[in-house]
Structures are given as structure tokens and as C-alpha cells.
Amino acid sequence: MTLFQRLTNYNWKIELFAIAVIAGYFTLYKIGALYNDKIAKTFINSIVPTLKENFFQVGVTQNQLYVQDDNQNYTLYSTGRLRIESFIAKINLKPRQNLFMWLMEFIMSFFFDTVPVPQDLLTIELTFDEDSSEKFDNFIWAIVTKDKMDNYRTENYFLSLTKTSESPKLPIQFVFMNEVSEMNDVLFTKKLSDLLISNIETLKFLSITDQPIEKPDKISELKPIKKLILQFNLSNSTDKINSIKNLINYIVNDYVDLIATRASFRPELTRKIKKTRENEYNKLKKVLDDFKKDELNAKKIEEQKKLKASMTPEEQQKLAKKQMERKQRKQMNRQKVRGSV
Amino acid sequence: MNPAVTNLVLMLVAMQVSKRLDFEDPTILFYVRLAFVAGQSITLLIYLYTRFVIIKKNDLTTLKYLDSPNKMAGETDSKLVTTTVKDYDLKQIDSAIKGVFTGLAMTGFMHLYMKFANPLVMQSVSPIKGALETNIVKIHLFNTPATGDLKRPFKAAPSLLSNFTGGNVKTDKSSIEKAETAGTGGVKEE
Numbered sequence: 001m002t003l004f005q006r007l008t009n010y011n012w013k014i015e016l017f018a019i020a021v022i023a024g025y026f027t028l029y030k031i032g033a034l035y036n037d038k039i040a041k042t043f044i045n046s047i048v049p050t051l052k053e054n055f056f057q058v059g060v061t062q063n064q065l066y067v068q069d070d071n072q073n074y075t076l077y078s079t080g081r082l083r084i085e086s087f088i089a090k091i092n093l094k095p096r097q098n099l100f101m102w103l104m105e106f107i108m109s110f111f112f113d114t115v116p117v118p119q120d121l122l123t124i125e126l127t128f129d130e131d132s133s134e135k136f137d138n139f140i141w142a143i144v145t146k147d148k149m150d151n152y153r154t155e156n157y158f159l160s161l162t163k164t165s166e167s168p169k170l171p172i173q174f175v176f177m178n179e180v181s182e183m184n185d186v187l188f189t190k191k192l193s194d195l196l197i198s199n200i201e202t203l204k205f206l207s208i209t210d211q212p213i214e215k216p217d218k219i220s221e222l223k224p225i226k227k228l229i230l231q232f233n234l235s236n237s238t239d240k241i242n243s244i245k246n247l248i249n250y251i252v253n254d255y256v257d258l259i260a261t262r263a264s265f266r267p268e269l270t271r272k273i274k275k276t277r278e279n280e281y282n283k284l285k286k287v288l289d290d291f292k293k294d295e296l297n298a299k300k301i302e303e304q305k306k307l308k309a310s311m312t313p314e315e316q317q318k319l320a321k322k323q324m325e326r327k328q329r330k331q332m333n334r335q336k337v338r339g340s341v
Numbered sequence: 342m343n344p345a346v347t348n349l350v351l352m353l354v355a356m357q358v359s360k361r362l363d364f365e366d367p368t369i370l371f372y373v374r375l376a377f378v379a380g381q382s383i384t385l386l387i388y389l390y391t392r393f394v395i396i397k398k399n400d401l402t403t404l405k406y407l408d409s410p411n412k413m414a415g416e417t418d419s420k421l422v423t424t425t426v427k428d429y430d431l432k433q434i435d436s437a438i439k440g441v442f443t444g445l446a447m448t449g450f451m452h453l454y455m456k457f458a459n460p461l462v463m464q465s466v467s468p469i470k471g472a473l474e475t476n477i478v479k480i481h482l483f484n485t486p487a488t489g490d491l492k493r494p495f496k497a498a499p500s501l502l503s504n505f506t507g508g509n510v511k512t513d514k515s516s517i518e519k520a521e522t523a524g525t526g527g528v529k530e531e
Binding site: 110111146147148149150153154155156157158159160161162163164166172173175179212213214215217276280283 | 442
């Protein structure tokens with residue numbers, strides 16, 4: 001048989017089926033990836049004008065606007081504005097490019113608490129520069145959606161340092177999480193209140209903090225770094241993107257300046273805030289000291305073991321006797337003390 | 342009547358019934374299986390409907406309580422939970438739904454792998470009874486006012502296990518205030 005005859009006689013069914021499956025998978029991947037790309041780009045394009053007005057450099061480098069890690073993670077960066085060191089917007093979308101993963105994550109998130117429900121998230125971090133940070137107080141103040149609010153408190157260290165309180169000032173869907181409730185008078189503006197109402201479905205939390213998101217495990221991590229953190233539910237709808245954009249506009253244009261100039265409180269209020277930080281410092285210090293002590297003890301025991309191993313049996317006996325005597329003496333002393341009291 | 346007592350009665354009755362049934366007969370086996378599937382579906386439907394009602398009511402009243410520490414996992418401090426009535430109810434109903442699937446897996450294993458048909462009889466009635474006796478279903482399906490035993494957060498029924506899993510939830514103001522600013526969040530995952 002010639003090669004051509006072999007090819008024509010061969011049953012190509014399995015191969016055709018395989019190609020069809022791969023083509024189908026690829027199409028689904030492409031559709032999902034394009035959809036994600038569209039969501040990310042619509043949002044990025046909507047806020048770039050505001051950023052250009054405010055920041056010297058918009059984009060990760062001079063000629064690249066955003067970074068795309070994969071088909072669901074995007075990052076936008078800006079820098080060069082008075083009072084602000086950096087603006088970072090992270091977009092984490094549902095794994096639409098991989099239907100199986102999406103479905104798996106969705107099912108697993110129902111059965112296991114550790115797997116998060118897949119969702120389209122937008123997190124914006126504005127870091128204040130050192131000069132302006134020094135000019136206003138350390139504090140944590142946040143407005144958080146009530147839905148799943150416990151999750152925010154467990155995910156974010158700084159929120160777990162605050163008290164949760166409802167307020168008639170806020171729409172019913174939100175609560176304040178702050179250290180001192182008097183802060184609301186200064187930080188909650190009329191404009192912010194209007195923007196909240198239009199962002200009921202999109203805003204997850206708005207927070208100003210000097211403490212980190214992750215629980216510190218080194219003393220150096222307790223150093224206050226002032227940030228304004230926003231989290232939104234991102235979607236493709238023009239209305240929602242618009243209301244998100246309006247809130248970001250207000251924050252970037254006016255609100256950060258308002259915080260930097262007005263957020264200095266009476267000493268009575270800041271006392272409590274300082275106390276919380278001291279407590280956290282002491283707690284962390286105790287943990288670290290305990291850890292060091294344990295390590296030292298372990299080292300001592302190890303050394304003793306080594307010493308014992310290098311000794312002759314007679315010497316070992318002597319040492320054991322000595323230790324026994326020391327123990328007995330200690331006990332006697334203790335009894336004496338108890339007897340005298 | 343006490344649900345524990347009625348459960349016992351139900352179990353005895355089911356045992357007697359399954360003793361008299363001939364599971365070798367394919368028709369009887371078919372109907373037993375059908376009853377089981379129907380029972381599980383009805384249970385699931387009750388829960389799903391309750392879930393739907395909870396979401397529709399959208400009760401955003403804030404609820405704070407101290408969850409008992411899980412001593413099995415080596416926790417010592419009780420943790421503050423700040424949630425809403427809606428989220429609390431959803432958590433309850435979701436764990437009930439998870440329970441249905443766990444029961445399904447267990448009975449499925451016993452029946453399909455170990456070839457026991459007796460649990461099917463019991464499992465076609467008791468989950469429905471259990472579902473109708475759940476606090477959360479009582480509140481939303483039968484509109485029983487959420488007071489007394491039905492006051493959120495629900496108290497766990499006292500049992501031998503409660504010594505190991507930790508005590509009850511706490512709702513007093515002073516312990517809540519103490520735990521609220523404890524800084525327990527944001528623990529780095531290894």
C-alpha cells in the first residue's frame with residue numbers, strides 16, 4: 001500500500017473526535033478570556049482620564065498601561081501625585097477562561113470554607129507618601145457592606161482591630177468599622193454619602209488604615225503605613241462601572257486631600273487608638289519572646305545531650321547524681337519557704 | 342414532643358418495617374429506592390425554599406456573637422463573629438444542605454457498595470422530619486417568631502461531644518467588646 005492508500009483507509013474517527021473536543025475547549029477558553037478582557041479593559045479605560053489628570057505617570061512603565069498576569073488577573077499602577085505615593089488597582093476576575101475550574105471552584109466553595117466563591121473583584125490601594133502621612137493621625141476607619149462582613153474582618157487584619165457599628169447616616173446595606181465613632185463626623189462627607197447610595201451593589205469596603213492587611217509577625221511590620229483601600233464588585237454593566245468611576249474620581253480628586261488635611265483628632269480620641277497599637281505591640285513581642293525562649297531551651301537540651309554522649313559511663317553517673325542533688329536542694333528550699341509562711 | 346424521642350420511635354418503626362420488606366424482590370427494591378430518592382429530594386426542596394425565603398427577606402440586622410473555640414483544632418480563645426441575620430441564616434441553611442449531601446453519600450455507600458437496603462427506609466423519612474424540626478426552617482417556613490429557643494444565635498443542644506468541641510456561643514456585651522478589637526484577622530496562610 002502506498003502512503004496515500006494507508007491514509008485513506010485508516011479510520012480517523014478518534015482523531016476527529018479529539019480535534020473537535022480540543023477545538024471546542026479552545027473556543028470556550030477564547031470566549032471566556034475575551035469576556036474577562038472586556039471587563040478589565042472597560043474599567044481601565046473608564047478611569048484612565050481621571051488618573052491622567054492626577055498622576056504624573058499612569059501605567060506600570062512609560063509605555064505600558066497595565067500588566068496582565070493571566071486571563072483573570074490584571075494590575076494597573078500610577079504614581080506621581082501630591083500626597084500619594086502610589087495607586088495600585090488589582091483586578092481579579094472569575095476563571096471564565098477555564099470552565100471546569102470555574103465550576104469546581106464554585107462547588108468547592110460551597111462545601112469548604114477555605115475556598116473562596118469565585119467573583120469579579122477590584123481592589124484599589126492608595127498609599128500616602130511619608131510627608132503627608134506624618135501630618136495626620138494614625139487610625140483605622142472603614143465603611144463595609146453588611147453582606148459577608150465577617151469575611152472582611154477575618155481577611156483583613158486592620159478591620160479586626162475595629163468596632164462595628166450601624167449608623168443612620170449610612171444606607172442600611174453598610175456599617176462603619178472604626179476605632180472611635182467620633183471620626184465619622186470628620187471623615188464621612190455629604191458627597192461620600194451620595195456616592196455610597198449609587199454604589200450599594202458595587203462597593204465592598206472603603207477603608208483608611210495605618211495597619212497592614214496581613215497580621216504582622218515581625219515588629220517591623222507594625223510600623224504604620226497609611227493607605228486608603230477600596231474594594232468593589234466589578235461587572236460589565238455601564239451603570240455600575242460609572243458609579244465605581246464616580247466614587248474613584250471623588251476619592252482621587254478630593255477625598256485623599258481631605259483626609260490628609262483634616263484627619264487630626266482630639267487627644268482624647270487618639271489615646272484609645274494608641275492603646276490598641278500598644279496592645280498589639282505587646283502581644284506580638286510576647287509571642288516573639290516566647291518563641292526565642294523555646295528555641296534557647298531546645299538548644300540547651302541538645303547541648304546537654306551532646307555532652308552526655310561524649311562522656312564515659314562513670315562521668316554520666318556523676319552528672320546524674322549532681323542533677324538529682326540539685327533538684328532535691330531546690331525542693332527543700334521551696335518547702336522551707338512554704339513553712340515560714 | 343422532644344425530637345430525640347420521636348426520632349427513636351421513628352427508628353424502631355422503620356426497623357420493623359424494613360424487617361418485613363423483602364429486598365430481594367426487584368419491585369419492592371425499586372419502590373424503596375424511589376421512596377429514598379423522593380425523601381431526599383423533598384428535604385432538599387424544603388431547604389432550598391427556605392434559602393430562597395431568607396434571601397428574599399434580606400434581613401440586614403447586625404448580629405454579633407462569640408463563637409465557641411474549636412478545642413479539637415487547638416483553639417483557645419472564642420472568636421467574635423460580626424454578621425447579619427441574613428448571613429447567619431444562610432450559614433445555617435447551607436450547613437443543613439451540606440448535611441443532606443453527607444447523608445446521601447453515606448447511605449449511597451451503604452446501599453451501593455455494601456448492599457444494605459435497610460438504611461434506605463429510615464433515610465427516606467427521617468431527613469424530612471429533621472428538616473421540619475430545624476430552627477431555621479421553623480422561623481422561615483412556619484413563621485415562628487425568633488424568640489426563646491429560636492433566638493439567634495441558636496444554642497447547641499447539650500451533648501457529650503460539646504465538651505470536646507467547646508461550649509456554647511456567648512452574646513453578653515462585655516465579652517463581645519473585649520473580643521471585638523482583638524486583631525485576629527488577616528492571618529497569613531502557610
